[in-house]
Amino acid sequence: MTVLDNSPSPTSGPAALVEQLKGGLDAPICLTWELTYACNLECVHCLSSSGRRDPRELDTDEAKAVLDELHDLQVFYINIGGGEPMIRRDFFELVEYSISKGIGVKFSTNGAFIDADKARRLAAMDYLDIQISLDGTDAVTNDAVRGDGSYDTAIEAMQHLRDAGFGEFKISVVVTRHNVDQLDEFKALADTYGAQLRITRLRPSGRGADSWHDLHPTQAQQRQIYEWLLAKGDDVLTGDSFFHLNALGEEPLPGLNMCGAGRVVCLIDPIGDVYACPFVIHDEFKAGSVRDPGGFSQVWKHSDLFTELREPQSAGACASCGSYDACQGGCMAAKFFVGIPLDGPDPECVRGEGEAAMLAAAAGQTAPPRPMMDHSKPARVPVSITRR
Amino acid sequence: MDDNTVSDETTDTAATDEADLVEELLVEEISIDGMCGVY
Amino acid sequence: MLDSSLDLHPQVALRPEPFGALAYHYDTRKLVFLKHPDMVRVVRVLGDHETVADALTACDIDERRWPSFDKALTSLYESEMLHDRAR
Numbered sequence: 001m002t003v004l005d006n007s008p009s010p011t012s013g014p015a016a017l018v019e020q021l022k023g024g025l026d027a028p029i030c031l032t033w034e035l036t037y038a039c040n041l042e043c044v045h046c047l048s049s050s051g052r053r054d055p056r057e058l059d060t061d062e063a064k065a066v067l068d069e070l071h072d073l074q075v076f077y078i079n080i081g082g083g084e085p086m087i088r089r090d091f092f093e094l095v096e097y098s099i100s101k102g103i104g105v106k107f108s109t110n111g112a113f114i115d116a117d118k119a120r121r122l123a124a125m126d127y128l129d130i131q132i133s134l135d136g137t138d139a140v141t142n143d144a145v146r147g148d149g150s151y152d153t154a155i156e157a158m159q160h161l162r163d164a165g166f167g168e169f170k171i172s173v174v175v176t177r178h179n180v181d182q183l184d185e186f187k188a189l190a191d192t193y194g195a196q197l198r199i200t201r202l203r204p205s206g207r208g209a210d211s212w213h214d215l216h217p218t219q220a221q222q223r224q225i226y227e228w229l230l231a232k233g234d235d236v237l238t239g240d241s242f243f244h245l246n247a248l249g250e251e252p253l254p255g256l257n258m259c260g261a262g263r264v265v266c267l268i269d270p271i272g273d274v275y276a277c278p279f280v281i282h283d284e285f286k287a288g289s290v291r292d293p294g295g296f297s298q299v300w301k302h303s304d305l306f307t308e309l310r311e312p313q314s315a316g317a318c319a320s321c322g323s324y325d326a327c328q329g330g331c332m333a334a335k336f337f338v339g340i341p342l343d344g345p346d347p348e349c350v351r352g353e354g355e356a357a358m359l360a361a362a363a364g365q366t367a368p369p370r371p372m373m374d375h376s377k378p379a380r381v382p383v384s385i386t387r388r
Numbered sequence: 389m390d391d392n393t394v395s396d397e398t399t400d401t402a403a404t405d406e407a408d409l410v411e412e413l414l415v416e417e418i419s420i421d422g423m424c425g426v427y
Numbered sequence: 428m429l430d431s432s433l434d435l436h437p438q439v440a441l442r443p444e445p446f447g448a449l450a451y452h453y454d455t456r457k458l459v460f461l462k463h464p465d466m467v468r469v470v471r472v473l474g475d476h477e478t479v480a481d482a483l484t485a486c487d488i489d490e491r492r493w494p495s496f497d498k499a500l501t502s503l504y505e506s507e508m509l510h511d512r513a514r
Contacts, residue, residue, distance in 0.1 A: 277425035414499035
């Protein structure tokens with residue numbers, strides 16, 4: 001018989017749940033799977049530096065074997081992305097196979113391959129969710145980041161989905177310095193299409209490493225995001241990517257408010273490599289490969305990296321900060337790719353500690369780590385981000 | 389920290405029923421979309 | 428709640444975890460953590476017993492814990508993870 005008093009204890013209450021999840025689970029709850037590095041676009045901030053297909057891509061049989069493993073692990077739900085996942089010839093085959101194995105699918109797309117016919121086909125499928133990427137509520141803002149014509153492409157895809165009666169799909173926005181004033185318009189756009197808005201944090205990952213300093217929201221804009229989410233973000237998703245902003249106030253944003261990398265989520269990349277999350281495609285955060293003996297399960301359960309991530313993490317430089325409980329020291333990917341040590345402050349620390357840390361990093365002898373796995377198309381003409 | 393001893397603090401008889409009740413938070417909802425590190 | 432006749436909704440998957448279980452509803456996409464192994468045991472056998480009270484008794488749940496179980500089961504019912512079973 002067990003008697004518990006009413007005061008919060010380590011074994012009951014919301015704090016306990018997060019502590020248990022930080023220790024990792026026997027299987028991911030959900031995960032991201034980039035099906036291909038091929039893409040018809042070349043967004044300046046692409047987290048996976050996509051463009052060209054990697055010849056070592058998992059083939060259809062290998063992909064199905066991964067899905068079989070995920071089924072056995074009872075993964076409920078996967079987020080399929082890339083590159084542009086619909087470029088793969090076996091895209092529908094894999095999505096349908098996943099669903100037939102009881103694994104729900106959300107796929108992230110720029111919409112170029114969703115015509116009226118595909119929209120109808122997608123609308124007929126169950127346990128399928130679609131996320132259209134968009135980074136501006138007008139072509140000028142959007143196309144500056146995603147390329148000429150990409151705004152029109154996305155809107156057309158949304159129209160097809162609406163006409164086909166798909167139901168509620170998602171519109172996913174990476175918040176930048178240049179679109180942060182458009183949050184109300186994004187919400188209205190989503191409402192127009194019967195879609196759900198998702199806003200997500202820009203990390204300095206992939207090609208984002210080069211554009212981050214020009215694109216990431218300013219301190220003032222971060223507060224703007226936080227306050228907008230509290231005031232108007234009731235049915236707006238964030239992928240729990242703004243938990244570093246919780247230090248701005250008393251009220252935490254909805255979500256687990258913790259880094260899920262290697263604990264409850266991970267990434268499988270197009271060639272079967274397993275990383276802690278999609279924002280750290282780098283050897284430092286590579287746990288193994290689905291092609292290794294024991295496959296994905298072995299990597300998830302026993303890799304050195306994930307075992308290490310599931311140990312209690314040091315607060316390091318942030319230990320004496322009263323906000324640490326709220327912000328958890330922020331995002332590993334953000335720190336890593338700007339050269340801040342992982343037990344240092346987040347580059348966008350709301351208290352401004354990140355600024356000093358980045359200066360210290362810049363003054364050091366070594367440059368920040370470069371993204372690995374660059375599948376950008378050759379002779380890429382950089383889209384210049386003009387300072388306004 | 390859980391232990392298996394029964395509390396014998398019953399100085400307030402009006403609170404006896406309260407003290408005999410065990411309060412546990414047995415379920416908690418998380419959003420499937422509320423996890424950081426996915427698209 | 429204690430007199431109700433309930434069962435796990437057919438669209439719910441229950442995945443055991445070291446400290447309980449995860450329950451996921453494929454239609455509503457709700458994800459719920461069952462935070463104690465006893466809660467998991469009870470939920471699994473609800474369909475085999477006439478009433479919730481019977482299930483709690485069969486699982487040897489101390490009566491002092493019943494209000495907490497009642498509250499949790501009500502919460503699961505309200506999020507459609509559990510549904511009424513025809514008797």
